[in-house]
Amino acid sequence: MVISGDKGLSPAARRQLEKEIADLRAQRAALAPQPGEQERTGDAADQADVIDRAEAAAxxxxxxxxxxxxxxxxxxxxxxxxDGTRVSLRYADGDEEALNVVTLPGEDVDSLTSDSPLGRALAGAKVGDEITYRTPRGQAKATVLELTPPKD
Structure with missing residues (x-):
C-alpha cells in the first residue's frame, strides 16, 4: 500500500494541521494572564476567572x-x-459517486475520511467487491467501481 505525503499526511492535511496548531496557540496566548494580573485578583470572581482561564489553557x-x-x-x-486514494462507488439505488480519501475532513464535499465507516469498509476492498457500512439510517451497501491509490 502506498503512503502519500510526509508520514502519511498529504500536503493539504499537513497545512490543515499546521493551521490548527497556529489557531490553538493564538487561543492559548489570549488566555495567558497579563503581567501582575494574578497579584491584582482580589475577589472570588476574579480568582475564579483566573482559574477558568488556566484550565482552558491546559x-x-x-x-x-x-x-x-x-x-x-x-x-x-x-x-x-x-490519503489521496481515489474511490468510485455504485450504491444500492444505482447512483454512482467518485470520492477522494482524506486523512482529515475539510471543505471538499467529494471526499471521505479514511477512518469513517465507509472508509473503514473500503480498507482491503478490491474493484468489484460489495461493501457494507454503517450510516445514521442503518446498514448501506455499495459496489467498488474504482480504487486507485495515490501516486508517490
Missing part, C-alpha cells in the same frame, strides 16, 4: 500536543486507505 496545551504528535509521527494507520 486543555489547549493538550490539543496542541495531540496535533503536534500527528505532525511529527504522522496520522497513517496501515489498516486504512492512504
Amino acid at each position: 486543555r489547549l496545551e493538550r490539543q496542541i500536543a495531540e496535533v503536534s504528535a500527528k505532525l511529527e509521527h504522522g496520522a497513517y494507520d496501515s489498516s486504512l486507505l492512504p
Whole structure:
C-alpha cells in the first residue's frame, strides 16, 4: 500500500494541521494572564476567572500536543486507505459517486475520511467487491467501481 505525503499526511492535511496548531496557540496566548494580573485578583470572581482561564489553557496545551504528535509521527494507520486514494462507488439505488480519501475532513464535499465507516469498509476492498457500512439510517451497501491509490 502506498503512503502519500510526509508520514502519511498529504500536503493539504499537513497545512490543515499546521493551521490548527497556529489557531490553538493564538487561543492559548489570549488566555495567558497579563503581567501582575494574578497579584491584582482580589475577589472570588476574579480568582475564579483566573482559574477558568488556566484550565482552558491546559486543555489547549493538550490539543496542541495531540496535533503536534500527528505532525511529527504522522496520522497513517496501515489498516486504512492512504490519503489521496481515489474511490468510485455504485450504491444500492444505482447512483454512482467518485470520492477522494482524506486523512482529515475539510471543505471538499467529494471526499471521505479514511477512518469513517465507509472508509473503514473500503480498507482491503478490491474493484468489484460489495461493501457494507454503517450510516445514521442503518446498514448501506455499495459496489467498488474504482480504487486507485495515490501516486508517490
